[in-house]
Amino acid sequence: MESLFWGAVLRFVQALIQATPTILVGLIVAGVFRRLLGHAGTRRLFGENTWRTLPQAWAVGMLLPVCSLGVIPVVREMRRAGVSGGAILAFGLTAPLFNPISVLYGLTLADPIVIITFSFCSLMIVTVVGIAWDKLFPHTAAAELEPPTVGFGAKRMLAVAVFSARELAGPSSLYIAAGLLGVAILSLILPAGYLQTAAEHDDPWAPLFMTAVAVPAYATPMAAMVQLASMFQHGNSVGAAFALLVLGAGANIGLVVWMIRMYGLRRSAAWFALLIAVVVGLAYGVDKPLYPHGVEPAGHTHAFDIYCAPFQPGTSGAFSLAWRMLSEKIAPHEIVALIVTGLFLMAGIALARWDRGGRLERWLERRPEKQPRGDIVLPGPVLGGIALVGLIGVSVLGCYIYYPPPSEIFEEMGIINVEVASAASSRNWDTALYWIPIYDDWTRKLQVSMFLRGEQLTPYRRAKANVLRDKLELLEHEVEDQEVDEARQLGIAVNRAFLRIKAAYSP
Template identity: 45%
Template sequence: MWEAIVWGTCLRIAQASLQAAPFIFTGLCIMGLLHRLMGQQHTRWLFGSNSVASLLQAWVIGLLLPGCSLGAIPIVKQLRRSGIAAGTILAFALSSPLFDPLSILYGLTLSKPFTIVAFALCSLVVVTISGSLFDRMFPAIEPELSEPPATPHGIKRLLAILVVMARESVSGTAGLIAIGLAGVGLLSVLLPPGSLQRTMAHDNPWSPLVMTAIAIPAYATPMTAMGQLGSMFQHGNSIGAAFILLVFGAGLNLGLLTWIVLNYGIKKSLVWMGLMLAIVLGLSYGIERPLYPNELEAADHTHAFDTYCQPFLSSASPPAGGYPSEIWRRVRLETQPHEAAGAVILFLMVTLGEFLACLDRYWVIETWLNRPTEPTANPARRTWDVTIPGPILAGIGLATIIAFSIVGCYAYYPTPHETLDELSLAKTEALGAALTGHREHALHWIPVCESWNRRLQVGAYLRHWHLSDYHRMKARVFRDRLEVLEHMIENRDSDEEIRRQISLTSRAFLRLATAYREELSQ
């Protein structure tokens, strides 16, 4: 029993770590740009401070920059060092992980994209009211820190950004991120496999409260949270619980809450958390009926929250080959290329940070970086050596990050032709495994099919800015067929019934592929 729980916790933490890696690296990049190029004065100008307008600025900047609640930790630390008001910092910390270009595009292809727009506006209401009240109750609590020594223009200034990123990766930020990931492990210990499948019903008044208890220690990237929201909408779950999942599940984690307590004290932290709970719960109950899609028939259960539960059944036999090999198999199959690249870069960043910490005993690299550069006597070099102010370089860097996230949308959501090819391969794996009785293999590939089905719709929407009801219907039928097949495999239905469902699922895919290819040929 305990062996399954321990190894299951390791799997959940490993999955969350890989999902967070690209966003943590992005957060370190933004922190480095603000620290070494923007400076405290220009950071205060960018974010504003101690006004309602600054809360709106922080909310807009948070929506534009890609990130997650773990990647926001190094940024909020830098904002506090820059003397930004607490309400503005907390507004950014909460809004930055909620949406990014990838998740917004995903949300716009849902059957009711207005709901996503309403959620975004509600998040603005949350950060504005909570931030304004908090700053009014506790004014002027920002520290006044001196500016770090300026680094000369040129390559040294760029190296200084890398150095501060590396040092931050092995500072207290790493401990806070570990605490945030520990929340994922805590949930997997407390929640048995599949225990949330029949929760969050629309007609259950306790759904928002139950989701609050789960979402606060949970960790979800914007894309993960948006996918879970989509599943909740499609299954007729509670809209209020979906809003809480977005705000607290994607917006907060235990590491970020720990940072808030360490910097603002228990009293102020409890006041802020109390304001957040009152406003978010009030909004969640207020939007439940107006935004609920009454045309949908509520499903009796959903797999949207299985990622928060223990992945292994304690009563079942250990996987073939043992738990470590099963964890490696799942991680290898589920990890996206950008997640693997982010993990490698973070490993190199931590290695550099540890090397610099050891090097400090003999030579501090900042001493060399901050040493003024000797003027050159070469006229040609002076002609081409253009001095660009740090804030302008920082602005270019932030704009580049936003541009890369937009370009990344086209990579993550390929053309319908490419997506159909990938979906066909995943469908073959899932249906073939179901036909031959390989349950675990089929249960792995069915969610992969569902993911590519969603990416097919978003990719088409991204290139045409329109998705017809006809194409939505074909995708919905294929998704429903997959879901029924998944339930039949889990319930160990008869082979004849499973074969019949496999046939229906295959036909649904052929109709889906034909619908999209007919549109592409026109």
């Protein structure tokens, strides 16, 4: 029982930590919609409930870096702004699927056409399901009163922060918690490693089964893309990969609960049934045509271990193990995001406790009697537009930071290569298991970095990267089994594959 409980807690906290940066982005986007764009501006951004609404919602969703939990405050604000139900659901479903960084990562899949096809399929889903919603349930848009505009200068920025803080201390947190609870419950249902053979290419049930698992699961866009890459490397079912992307990254229990509360059980059930039907249909449609060429099915995958219990039943010291796993895996940007989100939450709770009447907002909305001299006052929607374009710009800039130049990547890979090879030959199993996934990740970053900087990613170079990843995969298994000789030999093989990839990627 102890291992079960701490395992579920671990999965809950892991998902929370991963989600925090994108939840923060979601809160800021919702704040920009509310305080800078206003309701009219938000409706304009989403096509004024005309025929442009759905493709526009899809396009905005593709560009903004939010996850399916971070999208909750955004869809709540869209609802208040009077955007149509079809557009809200289209945005809510597609925004978490892709962002510029994850799309680029998708280029390291067996064939880049996969990511293009998946994007196109997501457009099809939102169009079909969005149109169906607006036809079946018209007039679901219910705009609240236009919020008063905010005063000039720093007040505008402060107003966005205040809104985000209040939102976080409000129902959004409950929906987010419900989404995270889905992950914890899934880990209670699925024993450790249960999904390792759940998505085999020759298993006709794989897409359907993955659909059932993916709804309560939660994945950030990047995590979903990493899982997709792993599935393609292992020759898993492409249909299952698609279902996992759309429903694992796109939906979660929190979003479903919000939907039921807003639109009622009957409408939500009908919409969800249609969504599942379209996703499953497309999953089976792409399953065979997109299967990667020349990939040998590995017979299993570790991509979904994160959705299962982290510990075997009866594992002793589960709490200390969970703590160690958390402290080892947490990234610096996640720590920053956790601190900032914590500050927002505290500010939100303080405001809810001591400023229920909204005195702070009234002060923020008070405008100076006279126009400031020598100062150009830009309208709120212009600033809102700049903020959103800026957010997209920052995420594009983030791509160049996340995928540094190949020379820097090779420096990192060189260090990690030594760690892995020496750990494998000196039986330092924990060190090897820690570095192998990081090493694998760098090989993919290398490929994206080359692409970003206009270098050619020839089949030869792709093949060299695949060979290195395959060796790492084999090594991981030997290390897990603590096979001394095999691990040592594969450590040498990994080192040789590294020297070859370095030679192949040199100009």
